Amino acid sequence: xxxxxxxxxxxxxxxxxxxxxxxxxxxxxxxxxxxxxxxxxxxxxxxxxxxxxxxxxxxxxxxxxxxxxxxxxxxxxxxxxxxxxxxxxxxxxxxxxxxxxxxxxxxxxxxxxxxxxxxxxxxxxxxxxxxxxxxxxxxxxxxxxxxxxxxxxxxxxxxxxxxxxxxxxxxxxxxxxxxxxxxxxxxx
Amino acid sequence: xxxxxxxxxxxxxxxxxxxxxxxxxxxxxxxxxxxxxxxxxxxxxxxxxxxxxxxxxxxxxxxxxxxxxxxxxxxxxxxxxxxxxxxxxxxxxxxxxxxxxxxxxxxxxxxxxxxxxxxxxxxxxxxxxxxxxxxxxxxxxxxxxxxxxxxxxxxxxxxxxxxxxxxxxxxxxxxxxxxxxxxxxxxxxxxxxxxx
Numbered sequence: 043x044x045x046x047x048x049x050x051x052x053x054x055x056x057x058x059x060x061x062x063x064x065x066x067x068x069x070x071x072x073x074x075x076x077x078x079x080x081x082x083x084x085x086x087x088x089x090x091x092x093x094x095x096x097x098x099x100x101x102x103x104x105x106x107x108x109x110x111x112x113x114x115x116x117x118x119x120x121x122x123x124x125x126x127x128x129x130x131x132x133x134x135x136x137x138x139x140x141x142x143x144x145x146x147x148x149x150x151x152x153x154x155x156x157x158x159x160x161x162x163x164x165x166x167x168x169x170x171x172x173x174x175x176x177x178x179x180x181x182x183x184x185x186x187x188x189x190x191x192x193x194x195x196x197x198x199x200x201x202x203x204x205x206x207x208x209x210x211x212x213x214x215x216x217x218x219x220x221x222x223x224x225x226x227x228x229x230x
Numbered sequence: 231x232x233x234x235x236x237x238x239x240x241x242x243x244x245x246x247x248x249x250x251x252x253x254x255x256x257x258x259x260x261x262x263x264x265x266x267x268x269x270x271x272x273x274x275x276x277x278x279x280x281x282x283x284x285x286x287x288x289x290x291x292x293x294x295x296x297x298x299x300x301x302x303x304x305x306x307x308x309x310x311x312x313x314x315x316x317x318x319x320x321x322x323x324x325x326x327x328x329x330x331x332x333x334x335x336x337x338x339x340x341x342x343x344x345x346x347x348x349x350x351x352x353x354x355x356x357x358x359x360x361x362x363x364x365x366x367x368x369x370x371x372x373x374x375x376x377x378x379x380x381x382x383x384x385x386x387x388x389x390x391x392x393x394x395x396x397x398x399x400x401x402x403x404x405x406x407x408x409x410x411x412x413x414x415x416x417x418x419x420x421x422x423x424x425x426x
Contacts, residue, residue, distance in 0.1 A: 064261070075252065094254065096252065097260050113408060170248065171248075220384075221241050
């Protein structure tokens with residue numbers, strides 16, 4: 043790809059993004075933004091953190107777009123590689139930072155007709171995600187991509203660079219571990 | 231995954247039902263940041279650079295400790311400020327609150343304006359967030375003729391201590407917020423202010 047992505051600008055001045063590059067960035071976010079956010083949300087405790095890492099992911103992707111080669115794989119795979127690295131960086135940095143969660147689960151979609159049902163659903167999701175957070179990293183990755191991003195097993199295999207059969211095996215194992223954890227906590 | 235045992239199928243159904251939705255304005259915000267030349271947080275440097283950097287940092291820290299003592303290690307901590315209630319959206323009722331997360335006295339990392347729905351006069355999960363932004367300024371709606379701009383000055387909005395910060399809010403009555411920003415007053419009105 044040889045898009046004139048970011049045209050040179052004097053130091054300190056805003057970058058000049060060409061119209062075609064701007065359109066490509068918009069298309070990338072529209073196609074993959076929600077999946078990336080949902081993947082990150084399965085890993086991170088709040089909407090603010092997920093927004094930060096989503097922003098970081100796409101800013102890095104936009105900045106490096108000239109290095110993306112469609113012949114080597116789908117944009118989705120490339121963007122998710124950046125998302126996984128950004129997440130790792132964020133988690134490493136956050137070890138030395140104090141977390142402040144201000145929004146609870148304001149980003150959780152819910153069709154519940156009453157506030158009580160919504161509250162119960164939020165609590166259940168909280169318990170599920172706590173259990174997901176305790177899974178080994180490899181299992182957590184598969185669960186986040188499959189149920190967070192909503193990918194089928196073929197897409198998960200492509201993003202992780204492993205065989206689809208291996209994804210199924212990991213998924214079964216992860217679900218069994220999750221079930222055991224929830225049972226140990228006395229949850230149905 | 232139809233071959234899953236029944237108890238795992240139930241768990242799978244529950245996980246499939248978990249759907250998070252990013253803020254509708256997030257995409258436009260990221261594109262705007264990119265067009266302004268914001269490249270996000272710096273990536274992890276290569277190993278050799280980290281080792282060299284670490285050696286340099288250790289040398290500097292040693293020097294710093296000898297000169298400035300332990301005060302050199304202190305950095306501004308994160309502070310949260312919750313101020314309620316004012317009429318930020320121009321709707322007539324003083325039922326809006328302001329929630330700020332900042333590095334004390336230096337940088338605003340989060341700014342949210344909420345409607346104090348439960349009347350607790352502080353932010354609770356029951357309240358409705360009307361506006362939220364991260365470090366960079368953002369505009370959530372086209373300015374309309376009915377917009378009301380309000381300036382609140384001066385209070386400690388960034389957790390730094392002195393009451394030297396001002397808040398600027400553009401509200402769209404009765405209940406929308408188009409823009410909010412915090413800046414530090416550096417002198418009498420009329421002098422340039424520093425955006426936080």
